[in-house]
Amino acid sequence: MSDHIIRATDKDHQIRVFAATTRELVEHARKIHDTSPVATAALGRLLTAGAMMGSMQKGENDVLTLQITCDGPIKGLTVTADAKAHVKGYARHPEVMLPPSPAGKLDVGGAVGAGVLSVIRDMGMKEPYVGQTRLVSGEIAEDLTYYFATSEQVNSSVALGVLMEKDNTVRQAGGFILQLMPFASEDVIGRLEKNIGALPSMTALLDAGLSPEDIVRKVLDGFEVEILDTLPTAYRCDCSRERVEKAIISIGKKEIEDMIRDGEPVEVNCHFCGAHYIFSVEELKTLLKKAM
Numbered sequence: 001m002s003d004h005i006i007r008a009t010d011k012d013h014q015i016r017v018f019a020a021t022t023r024e025l026v027e028h029a030r031k032i033h034d035t036s037p038v039a040t041a042a043l044g045r046l047l048t049a050g051a052m053m054g055s056m057q058k059g060e061n062d063v064l065t066l067q068i069t070c071d072g073p074i075k076g077l078t079v080t081a082d083a084k085a086h087v088k089g090y091a092r093h094p095e096v097m098l099p100p101s102p103a104g105k106l107d108v109g110g111a112v113g114a115g116v117l118s119v120i121r122d123m124g125m126k127e128p129y130v131g132q133t134r135l136v137s138g139e140i141a142e143d144l145t146y147y148f149a150t151s152e153q154v155n156s157s158v159a160l161g162v163l164m165e166k167d168n169t170v171r172q173a174g175g176f177i178l179q180l181m182p183f184a185s186e187d188v189i190g191r192l193e194k195n196i197g198a199l200p201s202m203t204a205l206l207d208a209g210l211s212p213e214d215i216v217r218k219v220l221d222g223f224e225v226e227i228l229d230t231l232p233t234a235y236r237c238d239c240s241r242e243r244v245e246k247a248i249i250s251i252g253k254k255e256i257e258d259m260i261r262d263g264e265p266v267e268v269n270c271h272f273c274g275a276h277y278i279f280s281v282e283e284l285k286t287l288l289k290k291a292m
Helices: 023-033 037-055 108-112 141-151 186-198 202-207 212-219 241-250 253-262 281-291
Strands: 004-010 015-021 063-070 076-082 086-091 115-122 129-134 156-164 170-180 225-232 266-269 276-279
Touching (some): 004 212, 015 037, 015 212, 023 037, 023 170, 037 076, 037 086, 037 108, 037 141, 037 156, 037 170, 115 141, 141 156, 141 170, 156 202, 170 186, 212 225, 241 266, 253 281, 276 281
Antiparallel strands (some): 004 225, 015 170, 115 129, 156 170, 266 276
16 A cells, blocks of 8 residues: 555553554655655655644644754754645755764764754644754654653654665655553553563564554554554645745845846745746736735
């Protein structure tokens, strides 16, 4: 089955789990942005988390943005997702190359370094909700686990992985987010801690060919599992010429007049999908009238 997310719980609804397979969307992002292997792994992890967290939103028009600003050579990552698990994202320096970590893995933590994780939830209110935490490792899964605990006061376990082929294409990608309900019993917490402690790495689970359903059953080993629903997920950018026109109009009359005085067409590029939008001087004059 192609990329999808499943939502599951135990029979007593003390636990909720989201698990995803995201190979196709991460490979699509790799092609769009021509990312290096370590940048593919970093962006792929954040895209996977964004897709799952996007699917957690209650309003169909809610938008979630995950933003990492950091001092590592990748400098930053941005991912945006909607409630239908459509996701898009980019790395500020997709070309970054690093030697493997001491464990022989792609050094995502080294690429990211120290910094801040921001989670921005736009729910159609006057101002979006913004939660921020420091990065604890730069490995992204650990940083999101820390974010949930400190900013949203939800005990969680996040695991994310991207496995690369020798030709640097994406072999597997996926992850899970497990969260405890406030009324979860000590017995349930203890059993879960034991299960999670015994799990192989996410890349090992993916390399073994486990599906999201298989991963949920492994995480919830010993529990009666209830699969609630399955949701397709995909990389999708919603940019358009009309949206870019509105963005140009929003920058104001003076800035558009300056562009017109330059006498050259203006090119606007989408960070998320690489689309190019070119506006002639005559088109800029039309937009100027709309800005007045």
